[in-house]
Amino acid sequence: MISIKNKEFLFTPITDYIISAEKVAHVQVGNNAEHALLVLTKTGYSSIPVLDAQDKLKGLLSMRTVTDSILGLAHIEYERLPDLKVDEIMRTELHTIKSTDTLQKGLDLLIDHPFVCVIKEDGTFSGILTRRVMLKKFKKYIYNIE
Ligand code: AMP
Numbered sequence: 001m002i003s004i005k006n007k008e009f010l011f012t013p014i015t016d017y018i019i020s021a022e023k024v025a026h027v028q029v030g031n032n033a034e035h036a037l038l039v040l041t042k043t044g045y046s047s048i049p050v051l052d053a054q055d056k057l058k059g060l061l062s063m064r065t066v067t068d069s070i071l072g073l074a075h076i077e078y079e080r081l082p083d084l085k086v087d088e089i090m091r092t093e094l095h096t097i098k099s100t101d102t103l104q105k106g107l108d109l110l111i112d113h114p115f116v117c118v119i120k121e122d123g124t125f126s127g128i129l130t131r132r133v134m135l136k137k138f139k140k141y142i143y144n145i146e
Pocket of ligand 1: 019023024025026045046047048049114115128130131132133
């Protein structure tokens with residue numbers, strides 16, 4: 001059985017595991033839902049951050065949110081996409097983390113979310129911490145225990 005005796009590992013800051021903002025696909029609050037759908041489809045990501053003109057994190061947008069917003073009674077109303085703004089449909093209840101926070105905090109959040117946004121004190125978006133990066137880190141750690 002594997003036991004992680006050295007809990008110090010969990011107190012390592014997440015700093016080195018962040019995918020930095022410039023490498024993260026995102027949309028802007030003023031973009032329309034058609035543009036957002038294009039970005040989601042082209043990148044293949046299920047959910048991406050929404051930023052304002054000052055690079056502050058404002059929400060998250062997923063394929064499901066976009067589809068939900070144009071769901072009519074009988075069919076999907078694609079023609080409404082250009083008139084819907086991202087900030088009208090994005091999710092605003094966010095779980096965020098700071099770059100100085102620990103792997104333990106990251107791990108707790110990534111159990112329920114595939115990625116978590118990293119922000120500065122003033123709300124500026126600085127990147128994301130993903131489940132994949134965290135699992136790779138744990139795999140490396142566990143394989144080197146004995
Ligand atoms: P992963 O753990 O690599 O599968 O990523 C989990 C989720 O994080 C993806 O489904 C996306 O929603 C988001 N994500 C990962 N990398 C990026 C990126 N470069 N840009 C935008 N979103 C990303």
